[in-house]
Amino acid sequence: MSGGTFEYEQYYIQTLIEEMQEQSEWVKDNYSIDIYTNHITTINKLKHVYIHVQRLDWLFAGDDDEESYKKRLNTELKMLRIKMPDDTRPHKDGWAPGNYTNNCHTCFEEFVGDKRAVTCAPCAYGDNT
Numbered sequence: 001m002s003g004g005t006f007e008y009e010q011y012y013i014q015t016l017i018e019e020m021q022e023q024s025e026w027v028k029d030n031y032s033i034d035i036y037t038n039h040i041t042t043i044n045k046l047k048h049v050y051i052h053v054q055r056l057d058w059l060f061a062g063d064d065d066e067e068s069y070k071k072r073l074n075t076e077l078k079m080l081r082i083k084m085p086d087d088t089r090p091h092k093d094g095w096a097p098g099n100y101t102n103n104c105h106t107c108f109e110e111f112v113g114d115k116r117a118v119t120c121a122p123c124a125y126g127d128n129t
């Protein structure tokens with residue numbers, strides 16, 4: 001097993017993400033769109049935090065050198081953005097949900113959204129900041 005710098009406590013974040021994802025439909029059905037949006041945004045932020053902690057763990061435990069740390073971090077953050085085609089958060093700034101593949105004008109990554117969307121949901125909602 002690799003890592004261990006933080007006693008594998010980042011796995012609690014992963015469990016939290018899974019539990020929150022399981023509650024998404026319930027939140028959508030029982031609360032306003034603003035609360036639902038905050039719920040989804042929080043899950044996305046936790047996913048970023050998890051990746052960052054996991055990569056630092058491997059770096060500090062000596063499993064990665066700085067070069068492979070940066071490479072793995074960039075790859076995993078990129079995968080996270082691409083793996084979000086189910087983002088159904090409502091229209092905001094240049095973002096709107098849909099099924100077209102576009103390139104974000106802010107982060108330049110590929111995303112799935114409305115035909116006329118120019119910004120990915122994570123950029124529009126500030127998930128990456």
Ligand SMILES: [Zn+2]
Nearest residue numbers: 104107120123
């Ligand atoms: Zn973006």
